[in-house]
Amino acid sequence: MKKNNNIYGGLYTKKVLEIFKNPHNYGKIKNADGIGKVGNIICGDVMWLYIKVVKNKKGEDFIKDIKFETFGCVAAISTSSIITDLVKGKTIKEALKITKDNVIESLGGLPKIKYHCSVLAVDALIEAIYDYFSKNKKEISVDLKKKHEKIQKEKDIIEKRYKAWK
Numbered sequence: 027m028k029k030n031n032n033i034y035g036g037l038y039t040k041k042v043l044e045i046f047k048n049p050h051n052y053g054k055i056k057n058a059d060g061i062g063k064v065g066n067i068i069c070g071d072v073m074w075l076y077i078k079v080v081k082n083k084k085g086e087d088f089i090k091d092i093k094f095e096t097f098g099c100v101a102a103i104s105t106s107s108i109i110t111d112l113v114k115g116k117t118i119k120e121a122l123k124i125t126k127d128n129v130i131e132s133l134g135g136l137p138k139i140k141y142h143c144s145v146l147a148v149d150a151l152i153e154a155i156y157d158y159f160s161k162n163k164k165e166i167s168v169d170l171k172k173k174h175e176k177i178q179k180e181k182d183i184i185e186k187r188y189k190a191w192k
């Protein structure tokens with residue numbers, strides 16, 4: 027990963043702040059094909075990710091539209107926005123390869139203390155794809171299932187803590 031070349035006293039890069047002020051793909055998709063709902067048990071930030079999936083010319087599932095709603099910090103909003111840019115127009119297979127390092131790199135870096143915020147965005151994507159696979163009775167890999175179960179555990183804790191989130 028490239029060195030964090032941010033200019034705001036070692037905090038956020040210019041790109042992070044620009045995206046925070048003007049996030050892309052913010053909102054909800056009505057009748058979304060997959061919804062990812064995740065939260066961070068430490069800070070309490072929460073995120074919803076919505077995907078619309080169609081077949082491309084090769085017959086592969088691809089993400090035609092993606093939107094998010096995030097209640098969280100600057101990094102949470104910016105990473106949510108950038109993941110929608112990274113994913114839109116990609117096949118599901120390609121989308122599943124996106125990592126938190128890709129997200130951080132696309133933002134020109136994040137303060138280390140904020141790395142966990144990028145995990146929220148990646149987890150929401152995993153959950154939206156898992157939801158799409160489950161609803162459409164598609165085969166789910168062992169790796170995706172494991173990731174989903176780990177994310178679910180955190181979600182259960184948050185739901186117990188914040189009843190209003192359900």
Ligand code: FES
Nearest residue numbers: 069071099102143
């Ligand atoms: Fe919670 Fe950033 S501090 S996601």
